[in-house]
Amino acid sequence: MVKPVVRREVAGHLQKAYGISERRACSATGFQRSSQRYRKRSDPQIELRLRLKELAAARVRYGYRRLHILLRREGWPVNHKRTYRLYREEGLSIRPKAPKRKRAWRYRQGRPEVGGPNEVWAMDFMADQLFDGRPFRILTVVDCHTRESLAIVPRVSFRAYQVVEALDEIARSRGRPKSLRVDNGPEFAGRALDQWAYLNRVEIDFSRPGTPTDNAYIEAFNSRLRAECLNASWFLSMADARERIEDWRRDYNETRPHTALGGLTPNAFARQTYQARNVA
Known part of the structure; x- marks a missing residue:
């Protein structure tokens, strides 16, 4: 599924490349003109983005969950969903995940759980x-x-x-x-x-x-x-x-x-x- 921001870019490219109107470009892409003219009104969160990028640069192996905890420690009023969105928008999710191991067909008898420190x-x-x-x-x-x-x-x-x-x-x-x-x-x-x-x-x-x-x-x-x-x-x-x-x-x-x-x-x-x- 193509994101709206990408479809707006496509419609804009058609207008410039072929000299057609916005109405025709939207009709060719199947995109609503109201969405084509949409502009974000939300706060761009510039300071938060910069701090998130600084933390990600210093902690190159941290995912967005640990970076979110660090932001909360510093007093940023942000929930994990916003952290994840900014993390994706800034292109920070570039670290590949290791494949999960397949489970064995039979589990061995496990050790007893560790009950406390120094055990x-x-x-x-x-x-x-x-x-x-x-x-x-x-x-x-x-x-x-x-x-x-x-x-x-x-x-x-x-x-x-x-x-x-x-x-x-x-x-x-x-x-x-x-x-x-x-x-x-x-x-x-x-x-x-x-x-x-x-x-x-x-x-x-x-x-x-x-x-x-x-x-x-x-x-x-x-x-x-x-x-x-x-x-x-x-x-x-x-x-x-x-x-x-x-x-x-x-x-x-x-x-x-x-x-x-x-x-x-x-x-x-x-x-x-x-x-x-x-x-x-």
Whole structure:
């Protein structure tokens, strides 16, 4: 279906190209003359459009829903329908959506739901490289309830004891989890992590081989880290990588709205959860 604005352009082109009247151009296109002469009377929302474009330029992987939350935080009196309309009119919806995975024919028995903060952590490794092609690895740890990024640790290489050191550093500030979800990588399947879990009474929950959906929380987080930080950055050194990745982690925890948390940031959701527990 052709939009009215496009049909007005077509009728206008016929008038100029063939020197015909507006009546004949509208008759040829099947368009009403009243619609041809229509002019918008609504507020063009110039300031709002400019701010929306600024946010979209700064947050290139955000869709209109997250951009709408950011606008509301800044005090703009706009609903999600207007945000979506301006988002489309400004041509900001240029990011392709990934195809959905087909569902398996049978679901495995699911894990029990995570009941609160610090009950279950998820951990995984990622890989990236510096500007000159030198590779490095990244250890990521998230809280499966609050979606907080507990740590993102980039190093040239990782040994099992360095994973334990990273977990101890997190535990010193917020305590230890009841369960730790990991894959079957050598750093996670070795003795060092197993001994740490035994001494601290932490259950290690291994994913099934070749089944990343068993650890969906960390896989989803890794995809956001990849799209919003790693793919958008040009790391000059390991120090530069650590600084930029840590800046993104703080922004993720303190600023970035999370749709699964009702538009709250992970830190705000964690505070809300702790306050609800104290009241109860």
